Amino acid sequence: MGKMKALEIRGLEVTFRAGRRPPVHAVRGVDLSVEENEVVGFLGPNGAGKTTVIHVLLGFIEPSRGEAMVFGMDVRRSIARQRIGYLPEHPQLYRFLTGRELLTYSGRLFGLKGGSLRDAVEHMLEFTGLGEAADRKISSYSRGMMQRIGIAQALINDPDLVILDEPTSGLDPLGRMEIRRMISDLKARGKTVFFSSHELSEVELVSDRVVILSSGKVVAEGRIEDLVPAGKRLEQYFVELVSDSREAVG
Amino acid sequence: MIKVLSIARIVWLEMIRRKDFYVLAIILAALLFVLLTADVFGLGSTPRYLLDSGLLMAWSASSVLAVFLVGRQLPSEERDGTIFPLLAKPISRGQLIMGKWLGGWLACAAATVVFYLLVTATAVLREWSPHWLTLLQCWTLHVCGLAVMAALALALSTRLTYGAAATTALVIIAGSVWMLPQVPTLTMYASGWRMDAMLLLYYVLPHFELFDMRRRLVHDWGPVDWTILARIAAYAALLTALLLVVAWLSYRHKMFRRSELL
Numbered sequence: 161m162g163k164m165k166a167l168e169i170r171g172l173e174v175t176f177r178a179g180r181r182p183p184v185h186a187v188r189g190v191d192l193s194v195e196e197n198e199v200v201g202f203l204g205p206n207g208a209g210k211t212t213v214i215h216v217l218l219g220f221i222e223p224s225r226g227e228a229m230v231f232g233m234d235v236r237r238s239i240a241r242q243r244i245g246y247l248p249e250h251p252q253l254y255r256f257l258t259g260r261e262l263l264t265y266s267g268r269l270f271g272l273k274g275g276s277l278r279d280a281v282e283h284m285l286e287f288t289g290l291g292e293a294a295d296r297k298i299s300s301y302s303r304g305m306m307q308r309i310g311i312a313q314a315l316i317n318d319p320d321l322v323i324l325d326e327p328t329s330g331l332d333p334l335g336r337m338e339i340r341r342m343i344s345d346l347k348a349r350g351k352t353v354f355f356s357s358h359e360l361s362e363v364e365l366v367s368d369r370v371v372i373l374s375s376g377k378v379v380a381e382g383r384i385e386d387l388v389p390a391g392k393r394l395e396q397y398f399v400e401l402v403s404d405s406r407e408a409v410g
Numbered sequence: 411m412i413k414v415l416s417i418a419r420i421v422w423l424e425m426i427r428r429k430d431f432y433v434l435a436i437i438l439a440a441l442l443f444v445l446l447t448a449d450v451f452g453l454g455s456t457p458r459y460l461l462d463s464g465l466l467m468a469w470s471a472s473s474v475l476a477v478f479l480v481g482r483q484l485p486s487e488e489r490d491g492t493i494f495p496l497l498a499k500p501i502s503r504g505q506l507i508m509g510k511w512l513g514g515w516l517a518c519a520a521a522t523v524v525f526y527l528l529v530t531a532t533a534v535l536r537e538w539s540p541h542w543l544t545l546l547q548c549w550t551l552h553v554c555g556l557a558v559m560a561a562l563a564l565a566l567s568t569r570l571t572y573g574a575a576a577t578t579a580l581v582i583i584a585g586s587v588w589m590l591p592q593v594p595t596l597t598m599y600a601s602g603w604r605m606d607a608m609l610l611l612y613y614v615l616p617h618f619e620l621f622d623m624r625r626r627l628v629h630d631w632g633p634v635d636w637t638i639l640a641r642i643a644a645y646a647a648l649l650t651a652l653l654l655v656v657a658w659l660s661y662r663h664k665m666f667r668r669s670e671l672l
């Protein structure tokens with residue numbers, strides 16, 4: 161029996177319709193798969209459809225066509241999210257809760273209870289270095305602390321697949337380095353990471369593979385060394401590829 | 411069930427940590443104090459007048475709290491973007507709806523206890539001797555009515571903005587309380603489609619007046635038969651269940667796009 165794919169998308173199409181306005185084809189027939197214990201960078205210019213694909217994977221949006229599976233389960237079933245950890249871009253969290261309360265709440269939603277819940281909360285507070293701020297309201301947290309508590313709530317269930325939407329967006333170099341270290345750590349622990357980013361230098365450093373999306377279609381997919389010609393940087397390759405694909409669509 | 415209770419607990423914590431409840435309780439206490447000290451037309455010394463006015467204010471305050479607390483739950487999650495990390499957890503939309511309603515309803519029920527204590531204490535100061543069983547029945551039916559109001563506000567908020575949902579819910583509640591009991595009389599003077607429309611409204615809209623036992627308490631008519639109370643509670647349960655199903659049907663396929671929400 162073959163190894164189960166952590167994530168598999170087949171023929172995915174998403175079209176948004178709003179009243180009499182013309183429909184918006186956000187995703188046009190995307191096929192992609194991610195193996196277990198892979199780190200995959202999901203790239204594309206603004207409006208390419210990256211966040212829409214991620215939102216389909218998390219059940220926020222239903223596909224117009226095609227299917228998406230996580231560990232062999234249809235993403236439209238809530239149980240499919242049991243093994244997923246998700247960090248949105250600029251995580252927005254309940255500001256009236258303390259960090260500890262938020263993590264306890266997140267853990268309970270994953271079905272954790274009793275000693276295992278307490279252990280998971282303490283472990284995540286220690287992992288993100290928020291131990292001292294654990295009983296402070298989130299409204300008093302700095303931007304970096306918000307990002308860290310966002311990471312903690314995403315990893316509270318020790319997920320097998322971690323989905324990160326622009327995790328380094330708006331972070332200082334130290335924050336970006338912490339995210340990079342976290343991704344490497346997750347990979348070392350056998351986890352699968354699927355993340356979207358505009359920081360191509362970061363992507364180069366941590367990804368096993370990249371998927372490049374433009375105008376709702378996958379325009380390139382593979383290992384960076386296989387895709388990028390010798391002597392070129394990923395950024396240069398990306399700009400040329402996206403410009404070409406836009407011209408083709410236009 | 412643990413997931414529903416966890417969501418409900420957060421709604422409860424939100425009520426405790428926001429100012430809405432405290433503001434309403436302070437306003438109620440202030441108005442009761444005014445009623446207690448002022449003696450307009452000699453009514454200040456009448457405990458029934460004080461009780462009647464106090465309970466009306468408790469009804470108004472708890473209705474406003476139920477509509478605003480529950481009605482803002484889903485729209486504020488969407489507006490603030492907290493819906494994304496929340497729905498990324500293994501919870502269904504049905505569990506989310508149930509948790510929000512349950513938390514809001516229980517929080518309002520607890521707030522109503524405080525409101526009743528304030529009113530009762532004030533009336534007792536005017537030498538009212540409370541009939542505890544009637545008071546308990548009055549509170550029970552009031553809380554049943556709040557369950558329906560909370561479900562109504564939640565159902566409307568699945569598709570409307572917070573302001574629109576709260577306003578619509580309050581209009582429906584006020585219309586039901588003041589207009590519906592008059593419909594049987596009005597139908598005697600109407601015919602044709604007007605009568606049909608009035609009867610349709612009469613049977614479709616929730617009858618909140620059924621949950622109002624204030625007059626029995628104020629005029630000391632004694633408790634109602636428990637079977638009647640049970641039937642009205644069953645009516646509230648049925649209406650609440652129907653409204654929650656409507657909320658779930660409206661919300662289960664709702665799409666969330668960051669660009670639209672943030």
